[in-house]
Amino acid sequence: MLFCGLIRMEDKMKNNLEHKxxxxxxxxxxxxxxNEFFVHAKSxxxxxxxxxxxxxxxxxxxxxxxxxxRKNLGEEGFNNCVQEKCAEKGPEFCSKFREINNCCEGAGxxxxxxxQGLSCQFG
Amino acid sequence: MASSxxxxxxxxxxxxxxxxxxxxxxxxxxHRGERFFLNVGLGLGLFAFLIVLLNLFRIPLDWKxxxxxxxxxxxxxxxxxxxxxxxxxHLPKFNFKLTRTNLAFIIVLLIFAVSxxxxxxxxxxxPYLEDEDPWGHSTGVKYVAMEKDAYDPVxxxxxxxxxxxxxxxxPYPPAYDAMLGxxxxxxxxxxxxLKFFNALIISLGLIFFYIFVKxxxxxxxxxxxxxxxxxxxxxxxxxxxxxxxLATTLFFPAVYALNEIKDDKRWFWxxxxxxxxxxxxxxxxxxxxxxxxxxxxVLVWSLSLAKLQWRPLIAIIGxxxxxxxxxxxxxxxxxxxxxxxxxxxxxxxxxxxxxxxGAGEAVGSSLWIKLSTLWSVISNPGGSSARAYNLNDFFIxxxxxxxxxxxxxxxxxxxxxxxxxxxxxLKYKSTLTDPKQAWLAIAVLWLIYGFWAVNGSTxxxxxxxxxxxxWMLLAIPVAMMAAEGYxxxxxxxxxxxxxxxxxxxxxxxxxxxxAQQKYELNTAIWPTSGxxxxxxxPFEYAEFFKSxxxxxxxxxxxPRDKLPLGLGAFSCLWCQEVIDFRENxxxxxxxxLYSFLKxxxxxxxxxxxxxxxxxxxxxxxxxxxxxLLPQRYDEIFxxxxxxxxxxxxxxxxxxxxx
Numbered sequence: 001m002l003f004c005g006l007i008r009m010e011d012k013m014k015n016n017l018e019h020k021x022x023x024x025x026x027x028x029x030x031x032x033x034x035n036e037f038f039v040h041a042k043s044x045x046x047x048x049x050x051x052x053x054x055x056x057x058x059x060x061x062x063x064x065x066x067x068x069x070r071k072n073l074g075e076e077g078f079n080n081c082v083q084e085k086c087a088e089k090g091p092e093f094c095s096k097f098r099e100i101n102n103c104c105e106g107a108g109x110x111x112x113x114x115x116q117g118l119s120c121q122f123g
Numbered sequence: 124m125a126s127s128x129x130x131x132x133x134x135x136x137x138x139x140x141x142x143x144x145x146x147x148x149x150x151x152x153x154h155r156g157e158r159f160f161l162n163v164g165l166g167l168g169l170f171a172f173l174i175v176l177l178n179l180f181r182i183p184l185d186w187k188x189x190x191x192x193x194x195x196x197x198x199x200x201x202x203x204x205x206x207x208x209x210x211x212x213h214l215p216k217f218n219f220k221l222t223r224t225n226l227a228f229i230i231v232l233l234i235f236a237v238s239x240x241x242x243x244x245x246x247x248x249x250p251y252l253e254d255e256d257p258w259g260h261s262t263g264v265k266y267v268a269m270e271k272d273a274y275d276p277v278x279x280x281x282x283x284x285x286x287x288x289x290x291x292x293x294p295y296p297p298a299y300d301a302m303l304g305x306x307x308x309x310x311x312x313x314x315x316x317l318k319f320f321n322a323l324i325i326s327l328g329l330i331f332f333y334i335f336v337k338x339x340x341x342x343x344x345x346x347x348x349x350x351x352x353x354x355x356x357x358x359x360x361x362x363x364x365x366x367x368x369l370a371t372t373l374f375f376p377a378v379y380a381l382n383e384i385k386d387d388k389r390w391f392w393x394x395x396x397x398x399x400x401x402x403x404x405x406x407x408x409x410x411x412x413x414x415x416x417x418x419x420x421v422l423v424w425s426l427s428l429a430k431l432q433w434r435p436l437i438a439i440i441g442x443x444x445x446x447x448x449x450x451x452x453x454x455x456x457x458x459x460x461x462x463x464x465x466x467x468x469x470x471x472x473x474x475x476x477x478x479x480x481g482a483g484e485a486v487g488s489s490l491w492i493k494l495s496t497l498w499s500v501i502s503n504p505g506g507s508s509a510r511a512y513n514l515n516d517f518f519i520x521x522x523x524x525x526x527x528x529x530x531x532x533x534x535x536x537x538x539x540x541x542x543x544x545x546x547x548x549l550k551y552k553s554t555l556t557d558p559k560q561a562w563l564a565i566a567v568l569w570l571i572y573g574f575w576a577v578n579g580s581t582x583x584x585x586x587x588x589x590x591x592x593x594w595m596l597l598a599i600p601v602a603m604m605a606a607e608g609y610x611x612x613x614x615x616x617x618x619x620x621x622x623x624x625x626x627x628x629x630x631x632x633x634x635x636x637x638a639q640q641k642y643e644l645n646t647a648i649w650p651t652s653g654x655x656x657x658x659x660x661p662f663e664y665a666e667f668f669k670s671x672x673x674x675x676x677x678x679x680x681x682p683r684d685k686l687p688l689g690l691g692a693f694s695c696l697w698c699q700e701v702i703d704f705r706e707n708x709x710x711x712x713x714x715x716l717y718s719f720l721k722x723x724x725x726x727x728x729x730x731x732x733x734x735x736x737x738x739x740x741x742x743x744x745x746x747x748x749x750x751l752l753p754q755r756y757d758e759i760f761x762x763x764x765x766x767x768x769x770x771x772x773x774x775x776x777x778x779x780x781x
Contacts, residue, residue, distance in 0.1 A: 048556035051426035055555065055564060058571045059548075065575075065582040072511040072581060081511065098507065106511030106580070 078107035078120045127319070130310035133190065134320065135163060137305075140193025141173070142166030145396070147196070149389055156228045157334050164331040164376035165393060166193070167324070168400035171298035171373065174273060174305075175403045175449050183271035184301055186308045227343045231333045234354045235326050242322035242362040245646040250665035252314065252689045253526060253649040256291075257364035260300055261313055261689035262696055263291040267304025268313075273297035274452075276697040281706050288697045291366065294453040294465055296446075298403040299366035311673045313691050321364045324372050329354050331375035336603060339382060339562045342610075349606040352539075355638035356532055357520045359598035361645055363527045370405035371595055374413050377401055381417060384434045385424070391438050398442025403449055407466060408588040411501065412576060412596055414439060415587075419568045427561045467500050475500070504579025504590035511581040520636060522643030528592045529644055533637030535629060536605050543608030544570070550611070566603040573597030654683045656733035657774060667769050667777055668692055676725040680708070681738040687729075695723070709743045709751045713758035717765075720780045728765060730756060731775035 044052070071077055081103035086094035093099060097111075097118060104111045104120035112121045142162030151158045173192065174184060182188065219225065252258050266289050267273055275293035291300045303320055310316045329350050337346035353359050360368060377397035383390035398417070402410045417439050424432040454462045463472040474496045508525055520531035532540075547555060547563055555564050572586070576593035579585030587593055609629055616622045651661045668677075668690035677687040677694060682705050684696035695701050704711065704719050711719070720728060740748040759765055765778035 044553055044556065045429040047426040047429040048553075051423060051556040051564060052553055054426075055567055055571075056548075058568070059544075062571055062574060065578070068583065069511065069513070069578070069581045073513060077511075102508065102510035105516075106513070108513050108515065 072106055073108050074122060075107070075109075075120070078103050078109060081106060127310050127312070127315060130306050130316070131319075131323075133186065133309055134306060134323070137170055137189050137193045138163045138166035140166065140197050141169040144193070144196040145169055145393055146390075147200070149383070149387060149393070152334065152338070154224055154228060156232070157337075160327070160330045161334050161376070161379065163327065164334070164372075165380065165397070167327075167369075168373050168376050168397040170302060171369065171400040171403050172396045174298050174301040175296075175399075178273040178297070178301070179448050179452070184267055184273060184305055185271050186305050189305060224343060227347045230347050231330055231350050234350055235330050238329055238354045239322055239326040241642055241645050242325060243319060245649075246318040246322055246362045246364075248646060249648045249651070249662075250314070250669070251651045251661040252317065253363060253651055255652055256527065257317060258652055258685040258689040259290040260303070260364055260366070261317060262685050263289050263297070263300030264303045264307050264317065265313060265688050265693070266292070266697055267297070267301045268307040270697075273301045278697060278699050278702055280702060288702075294457065294462060295406050296366075296403045296449055298400065299369045299405065302369070313673075314689065317364050318362070321368050322362050325360045325362065325368045328360070328368075328372035328375060331372065331379070332599070332602070335375045335379045335382070336606075338379060339565075340603075345603075345606040345610055348609055349602040352536055352605045352633070352637075353598060353602035355633055355641055356536060356598045356601060357524060357529045357637060357641040357644060358531055358594035359602075360595050361524075361526055361529050363649075365527065366405040367409055367528075367592070367595070370401055370409050370413065373397060373401050373404055374416070374599075377413075377417065378420065381420065381435045381438060384438060385432065388434055391434055394435065394438040395442045395445060398439055399445040399448075402443065402446030408501075409592065412587050412593060414443060416569055416572065416596065416599075419572060420565050423556075423561050423565045423568060424558075427556050427558045427564065471496050471500055501588055502579070502585045503588050504585035506589045506591055508591045509580050509589070510591070512578060513581075520640040522640045522647075524640070524644045525591065526644070526649050528594055529641075530591065530594050531637075531640065532598075532601055533633065533640065535632035535636045536601065539605035539608040539629070540570070540601050541608070542612060543604035543606075546608060546611045547604075563607065566600045566607070569600035570597070570604055573600055652686070654681070654686060654734055654738075656731070656737065660731075660774070663769075663771065665690055671727070675727065676723065677727040677729065678720055678723075678725040679734075680728065680730045681735045682742075683734065683738065692727075694725075698723070709739055709747065709755065713755070713762045713764065716755075716759070717762065717780070725780055727768070728759070728778045728780055729775060730759065730778070732756075732773065734775070 072081065082094055082100065085099050085103070095117075100118045100120070101111045107120060107122075109120040109122045112119050139159065139162045142165035146162065146165055151161055170189070173189070177188070178184060252261060266276070270276070273292050275288055278288060280287040291297070303317060306320055307313055307316045332353055333346050333350040336349045337343045340346060360371060377394065377400075380390050380394035380397050384394055398414070401413050404410070418436075421432050421435045421439065424435065457465075460472050460476045463475055467475070475493055477493065508528065512530070516530055517532050518534045518537045520533040524530060544567065547567060551557075551560055551563065554560060555567075573593060573596050575582065576585075576587035577590055577597050579587060579590030579593070581590075613622055613625050616625060655661050655664070664686065668687070671677075671692065673691050674693045677692040679686055679694065684694040684701070687694045688696065700719070700723060708716075716728075735752060736748060739752060743751070759778070764781055766781055767776050768779050769775075769777040
């Protein structure tokens with residue numbers, strides 16, 4: 001009853017507000033018509049250009065970083081990862097299962113146990 | 124059962140009432156259902172904010188106070204409406220029509236219901252709390268429920284630490300534990316309360332997300348599809364009980380409020396409070412990332428409109444400043460260096476505060492070193508599960524996953540996102556930065572930020588702390604961009620049959636490559652605390668605790684008070700008497716133990732060979748424990764003061780204190 005009464009009250013409130021502010025509050029205008037592939041640019045302000053270049057720049061950076069990340073893959077990537085952890089936090093830390101497993105999964109391998117201890121296997 | 128239902132109703136009254144009160148004069152969605160849930164979302168943030176505010180003024184965190192605060196204005200309005208214009212007062216007519224908006228909302232409610240079902244099904248598929256953090260939360264929840272306070276108790280502890288008793292309040296921001304604690308005051312089963320309301324908060328987030336995307340993009344179809352994607356992406360929040368659920372959920376009402384400031388400056392105060400609430404919901408690293416997402420939004424608005432959007436910017440800065448009503452008492456309580464130590468490792472705190480000595484002092488005095496150390500703290504991608512990621516981690520979602528921060532998106536969703544990005548770059552080109560398309564530019568930048576944050580250990584340098592805990596943030600723009608990609612392709616087709624075929628193809632593909640894996644992970648039986656030394660023990664313990672009344676006092680011989688607390692019983696973790704007794708427990712004979720238990724009202728004692736040895740030997744040393752522990756056990760069994768009620772030979776015994 002309380003909810004119902006108040007929902008109705010909010011409805012009335014909203015209608016009043018809509019009436020008063022209809023010129024101020026508009027819906028966000030939807031994007032370009034569906035059948036139009038390219039949306040043609042009007043003249044751009046400098047700040048808009050900066051934003052556009054920022055987006056392009058960051059996207060290119062992500063692509064470069066992703067390509068560079070290929071070095072993390074495979075046996076070499078695994079060995080580098082373990083060595084970095086050993087150098088950073090010592091041999092006890094880098095010989096933990098969790099750390100070896102993290103390096104192995106990051107290199108795209110599967111952690112396995114053999115006679116020498118933990119190893120990373122690549123399919 | 125009745126109290127649980129009552130508490131669910133109370134939860135909606137608190138949140139809806141507070142949201143209604145705070146935004147009564149503001150314009151909200153036309154659709155009644157959307158407006159109701161928006162009030163709930165805004166109220167959830169206010170609830171979190173009020174917890175810290177009332178606590179600051181030492182007002183007890185009592186459910187009755189929150190009920191009064193949430194109802195006082197709605198009742199006043201109702202009274203005014205009834206007394207001034209009684210002829211206007213009647214129940215709203217139920218004139219439901221299956222409009223597109225109603226249908227969209229019904230689908231979103233369905234997504235919410237299925238999500239809640241899956242999360243609760245998984246959470247209740249085992250009788251204990253998972254992993255370690257939820258047990259820690261249970262202690263905070265119980266403390267707030269009983270003491271009605273969100274500051275740590277003043278106790279004398281015997282080890283130097285910045286957080287000696289309860290991990291998830293003080294200095295950890297208390298909103299999550301305190302909110303659940305207030306709910307626990309009317310819902311006596313703590314395990315149920317934690318599991319259900321955690322799942323409810325996460326699932327409600329999907330509705331809030333829908334409302335925000337609809338308003339943001341101006342397209343309800345895209346908003347429904349985005350909500351569906353967010354619900355099925357494995358990396359968007361599992362049912363793991365931790366404060367992340369609240370912080371991430373509060374992000375959506377905060378974005379909504381911030382967005383509304385552009386049209387109506389009165390939303391400023393609401394945005395301010397919601398941003399402070401995000402800071403109160405979880406420890407610094409996650410709110411920091413969420414605030415960064417909000418700053419990106421303001422940056423895009425400002426650049427696309429060629430005018431600094433100072434109101435939203437001040438709301439973000441002001442909301443952050445407002446959160447100091449929590450942080451300043453924490454800093455005063457502990458001192459700046461101890462406070463910073465809580466968040467840093469090694470000598471980072473000394474460098475940042477410049478409190479080092481000798482060589483460290485010289486190093487610490489350099490502003491550049493201080494700033495770079497601060498940055499390394501903020502952007503450290505490390506953490507227990509931090510690792511480099513490869514293409515498969517994104518494209519191939521797995522059912523076997525991390526339970527607290529699952530990873531993976533799934534191949535269909537990933538492809539839709541790629542289509543979305545290519546489309547945005549090709550279709551909109553330079554108009555992407557037009558104010559009309561600002562939401563797309565924001566989504567793209569969020570995607571870049573989320574992708575970079577997740578890849579903190581993959582890329583040459585990191586921009587966010589705890590890379591693996593950034594997956595749920597990446598999921599947000601992923602859902603938005605996937606919706607963009609999906610609708611762009613769909614709109615290429617002229618034939619209805621092709622449109623339907625595209626929908627079915629994507630729907631089935633997403634269900635098979637993302638939803639199924641999310642379901643698998645979230646309905647599996649998750650492991651529990653490492654305190655247990657046998658896989659059967661947590662089930663057996665839960666069985667016993669189910670057989671005794673809630674809040675029965677149960678003393679665990681090892682310092683694991685969180686176990687009885689998390690299983691619905693009680694042990695006063697924060698009481699000085701218990702802390703004192705634990706300090707010398709191994710040197711206390713059976714008479715001292717018995718008189719302590721009786722004086723504190725404990726009804727049961729649990730001794731567990733492996734668990735006791737593990738924790739007591741780390742405190743008293745292996746030799747001392749090897750010598751004294753069997754002696755204490757013999758005394759307990761032969762004293763005649765205890766009666767065994769559950770016995771698992773060679774593992775544990777539960778004794779009644781006679």
